[in-house]
Amino acid sequence: MTCMATTNHFGIALRGWRERVSPQDSGLEADGHRRIPGLRREELARLAGLSVDYVIRLEQGRAQNPSAQVVAALARALRLDPSERDHLFRCARLAPPSSGNVSRQVPARVHRLVRQLGDNPTAVFSADWTIIGWNAMWSAAVGDPRTYGWDERNLVAGMFRSSGGRAREPIAAWPVLSWAGDEVEEEDLVADLRVTAAAHPHDRRLASFVDHMRRNNARFAHLWSNGTARTHVGDRKTVVHPQVGDIALDLDVLMAAGTDLRIVTYTVEAETTDAEKMNALRAGACRPPGKSPSRPTAEISSSG
Numbered sequence: 001m002t003c004m005a006t007t008n009h010f011g012i013a014l015r016g017w018r019e020r021v022s023p024q025d026s027g028l029e030a031d032g033h034r035r036i037p038g039l040r041r042e043e044l045a046r047l048a049g050l051s052v053d054y055v056i057r058l059e060q061g062r063a064q065n066p067s068a069q070v071v072a073a074l075a076r077a078l079r080l081d082p083s084e085r086d087h088l089f090r091c092a093r094l095a096p097p098s099s100g101n102v103s104r105q106v107p108a109r110v111h112r113l114v115r116q117l118g119d120n121p122t123a124v125f126s127a128d129w130t131i132i133g134w135n136a137m138w139s140a141a142v143g144d145p146r147t148y149g150w151d152e153r154n155l156v157a158g159m160f161r162s163s164g165g166r167a168r169e170p171i172a173a174w175p176v177l178s179w180a181g182d183e184v185e186e187e188d189l190v191a192d193l194r195v196t197a198a199a200h201p202h203d204r205r206l207a208s209f210v211d212h213m214r215r216n217n218a219r220f221a222h223l224w225s226n227g228t229a230r231t232h233v234g235d236r237k238t239v240v241h242p243q244v245g246d247i248a249l250d251l252d253v254l255m256a257a258g259t260d261l262r263i264v265t266y267t268v269e270a271e272t273t274d275a276e277k278m279n280a281l282r283a284g285a286c287r288p289p290g291k292s293p294s295r296p297t298a299e300i301s302s303s304g
Helices: 009-020 041-048 052-060 068-077 082-091 108-116 136-142 155-159 182-199 204-216 218-225 273-282
Strands: 122-125 131-134 176-178 234-241 245-255 262-267
Touching: 009 052, 009 082, 041 052, 041 068, 068 082, 108 122, 108 262, 122 136, 136 234, 136 262, 136 273, 155 182, 155 204, 176 182, 182 204, 182 218, 204 218, 245 273
Parallel strands: none
Antiparallel strands: 122 131, 122 262, 176 234, 234 245, 245 262
16 A cells, blocks of 8 residues: 555655664674664665665654665665565555566465355455466356366456357356456456556566467457556346356455455355355255266365
8 A cells, every 4th residue: 555645654664663673683793782672773784785864763753755676775774574675665665576477375364264254255365367276156156167268267268268259268167157247357367467567577478478369369369459457346237057057146355464365255245045056065965967066165276
């Protein structure tokens, strides 16, 4: 979140983190009694390669608009973790440093979150919309992702795959329809992918994927060229389920703190016919023909 210009958020953060870091942690020798814990301003200045006067003016708010190089040097000297570093950049009204490749690693805490959401269809996508895990209720509600036919298991690729002039193929194992319409759904996904591309400018795999989509799909190329960028936050869907019939669901896209993973979950309004249909799926009462019911587990499934 962008810091308010009327408050010296940069100086407040800088001083708080300076007082948190011990000289020993920074490779300095503690020299006698200290009035306050942490680093002295002259020690931080030395570690960051800055003048003491400049550090004082930054803390007091008399120096504004530090360069990205200065903020990066301070972040290293203060031993900030990535989320703290990004906050310091935003307080300086700078974009945080772009990260490397899009991560497909699912932290243990995201596994735990998916388990806690086990009663709801839930899947984990990387920032480029590659599906990397899902729970049993996801398969029960919209089918096993391994049957979707998405190129590289990527939702964007699946959304824009060629139909050869025929009616559009179902996006999942069976139709999942956006109440806003296909065009709005496509616009939202491309705008979100643009945010990811800007955050990962050095990811060759992502750049190659975008280039391939632009060359091979006119609709994607048109949406990409308009420059719209925004995070996809949710939708209202109708799942045309082959066993229980149509189910109206809310789709929410959650962001796990400290990652750029997309946790996508479906929920249903309580005490409705749709809720009864979801309860039937949870109970394993309905199953696709010729298949056994999904094992009732909230563990995220491997997509590999």
